Amino acid sequence: MVRSFFTRTAIQFLLTSIGIFLIGSLPYLLFNMESQLEVLKMIERKELNNTLFLSDNIVMNVGAYVTNIIDTIAVIFSGNADQYYARGGVWPLFPxxxxxxxxxxxxxxxxxxxxxxxxxxxxxxxxxxxxxxxxxxxxxxxxxxxxxxxxxxxxxxxxxxxxxxxxxxxxxxxxxxxxxxxxxxxxxxxxxxxxxxxxxxxxxxxxxxxxxxxxxxxxxxxxxxxxxxxxxxxxxxxxxxxxxxxxxxxxxxxxxxxxxxxxxxxxxxxxxxxxxxxNNEIVTMGLFMVFLPSFLFFTVTQWFLEKSFNVMGDP
Amino acid sequence: MKKLIKQPMVTGGTLFIVLLLVGSFLYSALVEPPKPEKMLYDSNGDIIALAPFPPSAQFPLGSDIDGNNFMLKLLEGAKFTIGLSILVALGRIVLSAIGGYLLFLLPGSFRKFLAGLADTFHYAPVTIFTYVLIAPVVMTFSWSYSTPTKIIFPMLVLVLISVPVLSLYVQKELDLIAQKEFIDSAKVMGGSHFHIFKAHMAPFLNPKLLIIFIQQVGQVLIIFAHLGLLKVFIGGTDVRVLEYDFETGDATTASFSMSNEWAGLIAQNFQYVNSFPWMILAPVTAFALTILAINGIVYGLKASPTYRRKKKKAKASSPSYTVSAESFELRN
Missing domain, CATH: 1.10.3720.10 (MetI-like)
Known part of the structure; x- marks a missing residue:
């Protein structure tokens, strides 16, 4: 009984984590993020003033999407996510x-x-x-x-x-x-x-x-x-x-x-x-920072409640 | 249907929303909007106030920075805000009903897999997801997308974002209905999957779908209000024009395809929240009242017998007597 609770929790944890990565990288699926970011950087550096000639469409970049998911996973697990781009410059993410x-x-x-x-x-x-x-x-x-x-x-x-x-x-x-x-x-x-x-x-x-x-x-x-x-x-x-x-x-x-x-x-x-x-990796990281502690809290509380209220049917 | 009309909450809520919509359409079609006055004069012709005017008899909800009556602005915007939220909610329900039925047909393990993935939505507010997906089109990279894209894409995002969770809900309801005995007999009689769904399950599902639909209208309205506060408004935000306006002080409304849409009013006027609070309170109150009306409808529907989960046993079986003071006669 106890073991099945842990397996269930582990599977749930894994699936939600996958879900977070899938959602966090979603902009890369729908937009040409790379080229758009380049244009934005040029505008913010004042290298580009007229944007009337630019046009783009909603796309389905499955390749870029998968690449970005892998990149995000690599960045988060290697601990290299320490910079973000905003207001025309790169800033340290922490503290x-x-x-x-x-x-x-x-x-x-x-x-x-x-x-x-x-x-x-x-x-x-x-x-x-x-x-x-x-x-x-x-x-x-x-x-x-x-x-x-x-x-x-x-x-x-x-x-x-x-x-x-x-x-x-x-x-x-x-x-x-x-x-x-x-x-x-x-x-x-x-x-x-x-x-x-x-x-x-x-x-x-x-x-x-x-x-x-x-x-x-x-x-x-x-x-x-x-x-x-x-x-x-x-x-x-x-x-x-x-x-x-x-x-x-x-x-x-x-x-x-x-x-x-x-x-x-x-x-x-x-x-x-x-x-x-x-910086879509901030969304992914942010989701994890909310998810990890709250998931831990909910799981522990549920385990404790099920144990003390004997919902699992143990004698 | 007759029973529903008797529910005061349902009638009241529906009446409020229908009147608002009809009034909004009639107003735009028939009434020429009055010319805004930037100044108010007293009987001697002296200036007594400068726009924006605070709430008064002439301006029940105050006026905006150009002296436009806020009440009329809200009335004009009602059809866009409420109409769009009804459209989005309808899209959500239709797709979720289809999605829920497909999930219902799928094997259990795959369903569990999808449910696990959808659990992600329990750890972040929908507003953030929607914002991250809408903002690139309407704000951050606004230069590169055409106006139709700017209107249709956000609506699609708003529809699709809640389809996973709602589909799972529909599937759960279908599972509950499928456990009933008459479904088994229908299967034995040789009814096909779709026939059983159409003839035996849909009658149980439809009232629930109606309730979710109305609830979703409220949810969409809340997201609209949130997005308005985050300065995204549905139906044509053009950030470059906004920035240009801050410098010159020209009227902004001309460039917006959907003028006076409530979320847009929140977005435009949020900068005045401390100096002229009514300018932001008016649209927010409009949202609050509409959501209250919608919750009233949901409450009334849930309380009415057809829509209740457990049906009460017929009361007619035991004849009831009312005992009142008149039942007794005074005898000496």
């Missing part, structure tokens, strides 16, 4: 990329943690309400989760500026400037939507559990409500929560990009977005 990565991951992990704690608290508070009183929080949840992330980020930012203009009290640093980093606000904003999603799924799973017979039995035995909720229902909901957590993680990553753009944080996602087009 800039690494620092941006660490900073963004701090934001991401901190806000996911806050989201998790807040969502669990909210769920338990809602569950303590009688059933007919839960409609209001649910309606609130529906409206809030329909709002796009950029709406929420912008509203928060604009509100804080508005409060500042009215009262001259700056609640948080809004944008990152020289030496000053906006830390608290981005984390709070980033945790908002994931918290809503965790709250939603947890509430659903809690309410499903609540209808099951063991809850009735526990009630019949005279256990009090909060004890059933906190210990029995909560424990059984963890598995459902974990299954949804992968999606929420991806969602938080998408939020992170928007957050970095709006708050002008020079983070990991902005770095990929700004330089990924011209």
């Amino acid at each position: 800039e990329f690494w620092e941006a990565y660490l900073q963004s991951m701090q934001y991401l992990i901190a806000s996911l943690f806050i989201a998790l704690v807040a969502a669990i608290l909210l769920t338990i508070l809602t569950m303590l309400l009688p059933t007919h009183r839960r409609r209001l929080p649910k309606a609130f949840l529906f409206v809030m989760e329909s709002l796009p992330d950029i709406f929420i980020i912008l509203i928060t930012q604009i509100t804080i500026i508005w409060i500042y203009k009215k009262t001259e009290i700056l609640l948080f640093n809004i944008t990152s400037g020289f030496g000053e980093q906006a830390i608290l606000l981005p984390i709070l904003v980033l945790s908002f939507l994931p918290a809503l999603y965790i709250y939603k799924y947890l509430l659903l799973s809690f309410e499903d559990e609540e209808k099951l017979l063991y809850v009735e039995l526990a009630r019949g035995k005279g256990l009090n409500r909060s004890r059933i909720l906190l210990i029995h229902i909560f424990r059984n909901s963890i598995f459902t929560l974990f299954n949804h957590f992968k999606g929420i993680f991806l969602f938080a990553l998408a939020n992170l990009l928007m957050l970095e753009v709006i708050f002008e944080i020079k983070g990991f996602m902005t770095f990929i977005f700004q330089n990924g087009v011209l």
Whole structure:
């Protein structure tokens, strides 16, 4: 049983890695990247002013695609990926990329943690309400989760500026400037939507559990409500929560990009977005830098959960 | 269908979107857009304000830098934004339904292989993928691609990017349906693969496809908004013109094939976010309301009996009595 879990994980890991390489090099399949990059470099060196005579089409360069995949693999495994091209010059990739990565991951992990704690608290508070009183929080949840992330980020930012203009009290640093980093606000904003999603799924799973017979039995035995909720229902909901957590993680990553753009944080996602087009190995590396730790985390957690909840059917 | 109309969320959401679309088309067809005024005068003819104007009775959502009414701009752009997202979502659904059926026919090992590859999409947001594939055409190497390519290619990328994941979803649903007993009997009776699909599986699949389709419209809208913030807008971004404009300050809208498209409004006005917040809030709110309407439709559909996963048992079997105050008579 344990061995099959590891084989499954290994195969999954391998396939996703192949997928990352296939996707990272995709621009080379569709565009004549080599010649386009040459032209771009000429323009940025001011050797070429008139581009009207140039034209190109979407192509299917299978040869260039395969070559680029092999090149990218070679570059990443040999550790030579230390330069990137931007703004008409070649720049060292490290430590800039690494620092941006660490900073963004701090934001991401901190806000996911806050989201998790807040969502669990909210769920338990809602569950303590009688059933007919839960409609209001649910309606609130529906409206809030329909709002796009950029709406929420912008509203928060604009509100804080508005409060500042009215009262001259700056609640948080809004944008990152020289030496000053906006830390608290981005984390709070980033945790908002994931918290809503965790709250939603947890509430659903809690309410499903609540209808099951063991809850009735526990009630019949005279256990009090909060004890059933906190210990029995909560424990059984963890598995459902974990299954949804992968999606929420991806969602938080998408939020992170928007957050970095709006708050002008020079983070990991902005770095990929700004330089990924011209340096496709940055996309591949970036994907791996997200994939490796999160895959490890998900696998270990799943293994741990399956073991402790005995899902695999071992005696 | 009648039952669906009774769902207030479905009716409300559909009405909102249809009205927006119809209004948008009628507005462009019938109304001559009012000439923008860069200045506002009071009754004495003195200048009281300079464009952009903040939200007021005359400009409910404020105005842009030239004094155009933002409300009307949004109305005009609605047909492009919503229309394009419906088109993209339709493309996604059609291709995924075909893809899902093909996957369903394939042997399990190959399916697992593809599912493993598609898992890559769980580790990076779609916006980044789309950006990396669209940006070369519309921005980075914008000089070399023709205008039709600049419009069609991004749409194709937006359609294709989610086909793998959606196809797998459709295939999973088909697998679930295939486990039902009547499929076995249909096989025994000698129905061909496609006949079974058409006659016995499609009726179960179609309601689900409808829900995914509407959800996808919302997803596409969100991606449009994200791409707008990343300064890509679908349907003709011409970066060289933009840069030229920053230097001279000329009107930008003339060179865009799709004027007042919402994502484009976000992209154009993001530079004013701190000085004139309504200029960015207006299109973002338009996105938010539309997505809210779409989620309302999805919510209503999921709540309606035909679309629910588990059908409730018929209630008619046990006659019910309502006991109210009138049921009792007061006797001395």
